[in-house]
Amino acid sequence: MAKVRAERVTKVFKTLKALDNVSVTIDHGLFFCLLGPSGSGKTTLMRIISGLETPTSGSIFFDDEDVTGLSPSERNIAMVFQFPSIYPSLNIYDNIALAIRREVNSKQEERERVQWAASLLRIEEHLKKRYHEIDFGILQRVSIAKAIVRKAQVYIFDEPLSNLDTKLRESLRSEFQHIHREVGGTFIYVTHDQLEAMAIADKIGILRDGRLQQVGTPDEIYYHPLNKFVAYFIGSPTINFIDTKLKLVEDKPYAFVGNTYLQLDEKFKRALQSRMGKLENLQLGIRPHDISISTTPVADSIPCNVNYIESLGTSLLVELVSGPAAFKCLCDATLNIKEGMQVYAVFDKEHIHIIDPETEEVII
Amino acid sequence: MTSQPDTGSRILKIFPIILIFPAVALVVFLVIFPLIWALGLSFYSYNVLRGEPPIFVGVENYYRLLNSLDVWRRFVLTGQFVFYSVSIEFLLGFGLAHLFYNQFRGRRLAITLVTTPLLVAPVAVGIFHRYLFDATFGIYSYIAQLLTGQSVRILSQHPMFAIVFMDVWQWSPFMMLFILAGLEAIPKHMLESSEIDRLSPLAKFRYIVWPTIKPLVALALLFRTMDAFRTFDTIFTLTGGGPGTATEVLSIQIYRTAFQFFRTGEATALAFIFLVIILLLTNIYLRLARRE
Structure with missing residues (x-):
């Protein structure tokens, strides 16, 4: 396994700049997710790391070796594609074995390793079968087995679950961390599904329009997004952005939400002082989980009206309106509220972000 | 009560046959019939120029x-x-x-x-x-x-x-x-x-x-x-x-x-x-x- 380093990688397709000066280091043994909406350049970056694509400028290093000019086979990488890559004329065993023909010294070793990979992916019963005899979900498991059976520098997964149905996706997703522990290599996993990335990755790199937005652990990215896009892209239901302005009263910071001034924590004061007086035209970001509803007035709450209620089973997604501000809140389904009712929203101040909508930077 | 669905279903049965009839007729008259005719002819000694009636010769040809x-x-x-x-x-x-x-x-x-x-x-x-x-x-x-x-x-x-x-x-x-x-x-x-x-x-x-x-x-x-x-x-x-x-x-x-x-x-x-x-x-x- 290797440490993967991309250095100032830029890729231009005719007129489209798919990647713009991306630098990232992926430590060895890490489960790294490249996350981004479609067209963000995540697949391009993955293909450049794998060697299927050459960068317009910049370099790729495996450990300290520059591999930019090497082909995928010279880089010794293993890869799983979006669609199963099974050779139809061979049975499943031979498909997996073919991937390691160059690595093994004996039939015995080959058999052991294929068995190991097959048991890890729970496909032992299918080893003797052919392509046409098994369904799509199993085929994708075979593709994964074909990759992890290798002793590769890097294991790359290109949205391997995106063509599976929800149930299959969930069951395979939950196995991925176990697979990673057993294989013990550097995993690079491309996905557009933030839930998937949050669930399985050690670290996530978020791309947008060919630029790397933030690299961090799932927690860092969820709780401390660096910019508005990351805050917006991660988390479901989506974070609320509420237009706000800040002010200091008696040396205490306040944010104006709806019709009310909400007192903020002390830590916001320092951030506000560094803004040098530009306190207007800001946005307050808060996730629906971090807002709770009270039917009776409580201190430091925002009086608002229930606009509509969407039931998500065990919880309710409630849209609240206060003056010009509208925001969503996730609350327990047992809460007795009706549309049109007046309620009081309580913000969890630990998890409030202040965003400058012009630069899209998260100030705090 | 009983006759109406009967005629209805009969028309439904006949209708597709009417539709494919022209195509079938064309194939029968232009392809299958000449083919069978030719197969018959291959068991005869026949010269198209002389105009004499064909003589049956069995599998001799x-x-x-x-x-x-x-x-x-x-x-x-x-x-x-x-x-x-x-x-x-x-x-x-x-x-x-x-x-x-x-x-x-x-x-x-x-x-x-x-x-x-x-x-x-x-x-x-x-x-x-x-x-x-x-x-x-x-x-x-x-x-x-x-x-x-x-x-x-x-x-x-x-x-x-x-x-x-x-x-x-x-x-x-x-x-x-x-x-x-x-x-x-x-x-x-x-x-x-x-x-x-x-x-x-x-x-x-x-x-x-x-x-x-x-x-x-x-x-x-x-x-x-x-x-x-x-x-x-x-x-x-x-x-x-x-x-x-x-x-x-x-x-x-x-x-x-x-x-x-x-x-x-x-x-x-x-x-x-x-x-x-x-x-x-x-x-x-x-x-x-x-x-x-």
Whole structure:
């Protein structure tokens, strides 16, 4: 396994700049997710790391070796594609074995390793079968087995679950961390599904329009997004952005939400002082989980009206309106509220972000 | 109460029959009826010129044809022509397809140019090859002379070469189109996957390329073999079956028997033998293609 380093990688397709000066280091043994909406350049970056694509400028290093000019086979990488890559004329065993023909010294070793990979992916019963005899979900498991059976520098997964149905996706997703522990290599996993990335990755790199937005652990990215896009892209239901302005009263910071001034924590004061007086035209970001509803007035709450209620089973997604501000809140389904009712929203101040909508930077 | 759904369902049953009747009638009168008529005729001795009533001779026509050394020679000749033409067309088509599978400048134009022979009428192909092979001013004869150092009269000295060459010229692009379609159908990620699996070029061909193009290759071979067996117009206009009977393939022999010697009964018998051979070949191919 290797440490993967991309250095100032830029890729231009005719007129489209798919990647713009991306630098990232992926430590060895890490489960790294490249996350981004479609067209963000995540697949391009993955293909450049794998060697299927050459960068317009910049370099790729495996450990300290520059591999930019090497082909995928010279880089010794293993890869799983979006669609199963099974050779139809061979049975499943031979498909997996073919991937390691160059690595093994004996039939015995080959058999052991294929068995190991097959048991890890729970496909032992299918080893003797052919392509046409098994369904799509199993085929994708075979593709994964074909990759992890290798002793590769890097294991790359290109949205391997995106063509599976929800149930299959969930069951395979939950196995991925176990697979990673057993294989013990550097995993690079491309996905557009933030839930998937949050669930399985050690670290996530978020791309947008060919630029790397933030690299961090799932927690860092969820709780401390660096910019508005990351805050917006991660988390479901989506974070609320509420237009706000800040002010200091008696040396205490306040944010104006709806019709009310909400007192903020002390830590916001320092951030506000560094803004040098530009306190207007800001946005307050808060996730629906971090807002709770009270039917009776409580201190430091925002009086608002229930606009509509969407039931998500065990919880309710409630849209609240206060003056010009509208925001969503996730609350327990047992809460007795009706549309049109007046309620009081309580913000969890630990998890409030202040965003400058012009630069899209998260100030705090 | 009971009659209404009855008539309704009867109309529903009859309606599709009414709809397909014209097509069936056309096939019956223009294809099946003449075929059966011809089958009957093949058991008679009949000369269309003399206008005498046909004389029933049973299987004598077949007996005579199958025991005739001449007919067997035509079979062998036709077989050779088909074998040479189709194999060379396959090899050339295969090569061309791999060439055109790569992207290069002017690829579309080159494909158009290479496939134009398919659009030329067979009679025209035959006639202009007669000029190209002409012993005194044909360009091919000139090239042959440059290569061998002596004057070669291709049409009289190597007539089989000439007709195979002409068929290859016209039909290689057909093979190419089929194989190219097969190559284009290979999923890109499979090729990339083979690169990542570190397969040798041979293994890549064996496990990815061949399984994808195989059905198309089988189909192209089937079409070409059946077609090459029936080839008439190009050979007839180029050599007329000559010199002597050196290029008289079965189809030309049937034509001659029917319209030069006017042994109509015998010609239909030969045509039926011919039909059976093509059906057999088709079956073998289809079975091979379906085996996988």
